[in-house]
Amino acid sequence: xxxxxxxxxxxxxxxxxxxxxxxxxxxxxxxxxxxxxxxxxxxxxxxxxxxxxxxxxxxxxxxxxxxxxxxxxxxxxxxxxxxxxxxxxxxxxxxxxxxxxxxxxxxxxxxxxxxxxxxxxxxxxxxxxx
Amino acid sequence: xxxxxxxxxxxxxxxxxxxxxxxxxxxxxxxxxxxxxxxxxxxxxxxxxxxxxxxxxxxxxxxxxxxxxxxxxxxxxxxxxxxxxxxxxxxxxxxxxxxxxxxxxxxxxxxxxxxxxxxxxxxxxxxxxx
DNA sequence: TATCAGTTTAGAACGATTCTAATGTATTGA
DNA sequence: TCAATACATTAGAATCGTTCTAAACTGATA
Ligand SMILES: [Mn+2]
Ligand SMILES: [Mn+2]
Ligand SMILES: [Zn+2]
Ligand SMILES: [Zn+2]
Numbered sequence: 256x257x258x259x260x261x262x263x264x265x266x267x268x269x270x271x272x273x274x275x276x277x278x279x280x281x282x283x284x285x286x287x288x289x290x291x292x293x294x295x296x297x298x299x300x301x302x303x304x305x306x307x308x309x310x311x312x313x314x315x316x317x318x319x320x321x322x323x324x325x326x327x328x329x330x331x332x333x334x335x336x337x338x339x340x341x342x343x344x345x346x347x348x349x350x351x352x353x354x355x356x357x358x359x360x361x362x363x364x365x366x367x368x369x370x371x372x373x374x375x376x377x378x379x380x381x382x383x384x385x
Numbered sequence: 386x387x388x389x390x391x392x393x394x395x396x397x398x399x400x401x402x403x404x405x406x407x408x409x410x411x412x413x414x415x416x417x418x419x420x421x422x423x424x425x426x427x428x429x430x431x432x433x434x435x436x437x438x439x440x441x442x443x444x445x446x447x448x449x450x451x452x453x454x455x456x457x458x459x460x461x462x463x464x465x466x467x468x469x470x471x472x473x474x475x476x477x478x479x480x481x482x483x484x485x486x487x488x489x490x491x492x493x494x495x496x497x498x499x500x501x502x503x504x505x506x507x508x509x510x511x512x513x514x515x
Numbered sequence: 516t517a518t519c520a521g522t523t524t525a526g527a528a529c530g531a532t533t534c535t536a537a538t539g540t541a542t543t544g545a
Numbered sequence: 546t547c548a549a550t551a552c553a554t555t556a557g558a559a560t561c562g563t564t565c566t567a568a569a570c571t572g573a574t575a
Binding site for chain 1: 457458459460461462463475477484486488489490491492493494495496498499501502503504505506507508509510511512513514515
């Protein structure tokens with residue numbers, strides 16, 4: 256707990272009760288992909304009475320400090336990823352689950368980007384059938 | 386125009402005035418990426434008074450007949466793609482624009498999918514900086 | 516411990532999309 | 546040809562994830 260408080264302070268975030276609970280859950284060493292809804296459900300199970308507004312605020316605050324990555328996989332909700340390294344994903348639409356691909360993948364045969372545009376990042380999404 | 390009517394009938398779609406206008410625009414030979422909103426704006430410019438409800442209905446009808454592909458690039462709107470071949474994209478967030486990558490790209494170093502899961506398709510999205 | 520900037524919260528607002536149900540139209544078979 | 550009918554269009558309401566608002570609260574600082 257003291258670690259998390261330090262961690263939050265180091266990232267210019269006040270270690271409030273709610274942030275400590277959320278950070279303890281998100282940054283427990285196991286990478287996670289959450290939406291506001293899945294996080295809210297998890298926190299409900301943990302009997303942490305944190306409002307949805309705070310959950311949205313906190314996810315964005317963490318995102319702005321670079322502690323989370325935002326993933327636009329699905330047009331109906333935003334996923335946040337605790338793995339902030341550049342990586343790729345398996346995605347099961349059926350399960351609404353993401354799985355990290357940390358292996359060094361290489362994309363070959365990429366054409367040149369259009370004039371005056373630079374490539375920022377290449378994202379590979381591997382859709383799973385079932 | 387007669388071609389489009391045939392085309393719609395061949396796809397079990399009644400060639401109504403609105404569908405003919407929209408299909409003529411979408412399937413004019415130039416691949417397009419549209420959202421309900423961009424399509425609506427385009428139709429407004431063409432003085433075609435087609436309601437938003439019809440635009441949504443038509444995009445979904447065309448999608449269900451396999452005439453359009455749905456792209457989940459951005460969590461705030463759905464893109465429909467007239468290029469129904471398997472292909473990849475450059476994406477400029479700033480311009481909100483997609484550009485097809487039809488070249489044969491190869492992804493190497495892909496790990497095996499999780500147990501009991503099969504790869505359905507690999508999607509590469511190349512984010513552009515500006 | 517008072518102060519105050521930053522935080523939490525309920526609920527309103529928002530925006531893309533979907534739904535509803537009334538009206539309109541393409542199709543078809545007599 | 547032209548009703549009958551099935552399907553399509555539409556305005557506006559509803560939905561749902563997310564963001565905003567503004568009032569109450571709390572952590573940090575002196
Ligand atoms: Mn969510
Ligand atoms: Mn749209
Ligand atoms: Zn990930
Ligand atoms: Zn495309």
